Amino acid sequence: xxxxxxxxxxxxxxxxxxxxxxxxxxxxxxxxxxxxxxxxxxxxxxxxxxxxxxxxxxxxxxxxxxxxxxxxxxxxxxxxxxxxxxxxxxxxxxxxxxxxxxxxxxxxxxxxxxxxxxxxxxxxxxxxxxxxxxxxxxxxxxxxxxxxxxxxxxxxxxxxxxxxxxxxxxxxxxxxxxxxxxxxxxxxxxxxxxxxxxxxxxxxxxxxxxxxxxxxxxxxxxxxxxxxxxxxxxxxxxxxxxxxxxxxxxxxxxxxxxxxxxxxxxxxxxxxxxxxxxxxxxxxxxxxxxxxxxxxxxxxxxxxxxxxxxxxxx
Numbered sequence: 001x002x003x004x005x006x007x008x009x010x011x012x013x014x015x016x017x018x019x020x021x022x023x024x025x026x027x028x029x030x031x032x033x034x035x036x037x038x039x040x041x042x043x044x045x046x047x048x049x050x051x052x053x054x055x056x057x058x059x060x061x062x063x064x065x066x067x068x069x070x071x072x073x074x075x076x077x078x079x080x081x082x083x084x085x086x087x088x089x090x091x092x093x094x095x096x097x098x099x100x101x102x103x104x105x106x107x108x109x110x111x112x113x114x115x116x117x118x119x120x121x122x123x124x125x126x127x128x129x130x131x132x133x134x135x136x137x138x139x140x141x142x143x144x145x146x147x148x149x150x151x152x153x154x155x156x157x158x159x160x161x162x163x164x165x166x167x168x169x170x171x172x173x174x175x176x177x178x179x180x181x182x183x184x185x186x187x188x189x190x191x192x193x194x195x196x197x198x199x200x201x202x203x204x205x206x207x208x209x210x211x212x213x214x215x216x217x218x219x220x221x222x223x224x225x226x227x228x229x230x231x232x233x234x235x236x237x238x239x240x241x242x243x244x245x246x247x248x249x250x251x252x253x254x255x256x257x258x259x260x261x262x263x264x265x266x267x268x269x270x271x272x273x274x275x276x277x278x279x280x281x282x283x284x285x286x287x288x289x290x291x292x293x294x295x296x297x298x299x300x301x302x303x304x305x306x307x308x309x310x311x312x313x314x
Contacts, residue, residue, distance in 0.1 A: 012178060013178075013181060016181045016182045016185060017181070017182075017185040018185075019182045019185070020181070020182045020183065020184065020185020020186035020187075020189060021185060023048055023182060023183075023186040024048070024189035024190045024239075025238075025239040026044040026047045027044055027045050027048045027050060027186070027190060028193065028238065028239045028240070028241065029238045029239060030042055030043065030044025030046075030047075030052070031055070031241070032254065032255045034052050034055050034056050034059065035251045035252045036252055036254070043135065043138060046136065046138035046139050047138065047139060047186070048187070048190065049109050049110075049112065049113040049136070049140075049183070050112065051116075051133060051136055053133070054116070057073075058073045058074060058077070060251065062074065063075075064248060064251050067199060067220065067224065067248070068084075068085075068199055068200075068205060068206045068207060068223040069206075070085070070207050075199075075200075075206075077112075078104065081096075081097070081100040081103075081104050082097055082100070082101075082104065082195075082292060083097060083292065084200050084291055085206050085207050086206055086207075086208055086209065086294045086295060086296060086297055086298075087208070087295065088295055089295050094293045097292045097293070098289075098292065104191065105188045106184050106187060106188055107184065107187065108187040108190065108191055109184075109186060109190070110180075110183065110184075110187070113139070116131050117132070119131050120132055142179040143175045143178070143179035143180075144175070146174070146178050146179060147172055147175035150171050150174070150175065151163075151171065192285075193239070193241065194241070195288055196281070196284050196285040196288050197227075197230075197240075197241045197244060197284070198224055198225035198226060198227055198241075198244050198277075198279075198284050199223060199224060199225070200288040200291040200292075201225060201287030201290065201291050202287060202290050202294055202298075203277070203298075204222070204223060204224070204225060204277075204291070205219070205223045205298070206223075206291075206294075208297040209297050209298040210297065210298060210299050211300070212274075212300065215272070217268075217272075217274070218272060218274050220245070220248045220249060221269070221274050221275065221276065221277075224244055224248050225244075225278070225279055225284055225287070226242075226243070226244050226245045226276065226277065226278045226279075227240075227242070227280065227281045227284050228278060228279070228280055228281070229281040230242035230243075230244070231259070234255075237258070237259075238255055238256075240281075242255070243255060243258035243259060245265070245276060246258045246262070246265055249261075
């Protein structure tokens with residue numbers, strides 16, 4: 001009997017971890033629809049305590065307009081833990097950047113919601129914008145669903161003696177624990193995908209770096225890398241932010257049809273002598289970690305043929 005308890009919990013935690021991965025896929029797929037007119041599909045973001053209204057401001061209005069700048073909230077939201085901008089950093093600061101990775105990856109969704117709750121109590125309820133909404137309850141449905149599913153299961157398979165107050169408390173505790181474990185698994189998966197989406201790397205333009213042009217499209221290309229694996233099929237595009245360069249050019253166009261724009265993008269880039277960066281997913285992840293330690297700005301120089309090149313600072 002005692003040996004079955006660990007194996008039983010091991011199976012539960014495994015299923016919870018897998019559920020968290022699929023919750024992240026739901027969140028990432030919901031991202032496609034926050035760029036479009038309101039629909040029920042946007043509420044996929046709520047599976048991880050993210051509100052689509054806040055996500056629109058954070059992502060569509062800030063990140064898409066000013067990627068990798070001091071106006072990009074998605075770059076700054078992880079500070080002081082992750083400092084992606086190439087500013088002066090001590091070796092201790094860089095070490096703490098890397099040391100905090102497990103904590104932020106695991107508790108990212110919990111921390112984001114806690115930040116909103118703190119903002120609620122710091123705001124003036126009469127004049128400030130609303131922070132919490134009724135539909136935020138969607139993100140809290142997992143523990144009750146686990147609880148009532150267990151009750152129904154015990155009703156069908158066990159005797160009524162299982163419903164003592166103590167056992168109900170244990171079932172509620174288990175449901176709460178597994179619900180939070182699912183959220184932590186989702187947070188890890190979201191961080192692994194989202195932070196390595198292709199915006200951070202030593203050869204990617206950040207605030208302070210010199211870049212070739214203030215043209216909106218050329219700047220988007222300078223701050224974005226596309227990943228070959230994320231463009232493999234529609235599932236990967238939806239769940240791993242694929243076709244990312246084209247998405248930054250025309251964010252309100254559905255991700256399902258972005259591949260149709262590759263030819264015209266390549267022609268336009270040739271016309272403006274702009275570079276499309278396309279690398280494997282693993283290399284994008286490596287570049288993101290390298291960016292955390294970058295302290296110097298990239299400079300624009302000219303080679304022996306008088307061509308403009310960017311001097312990369314590692």
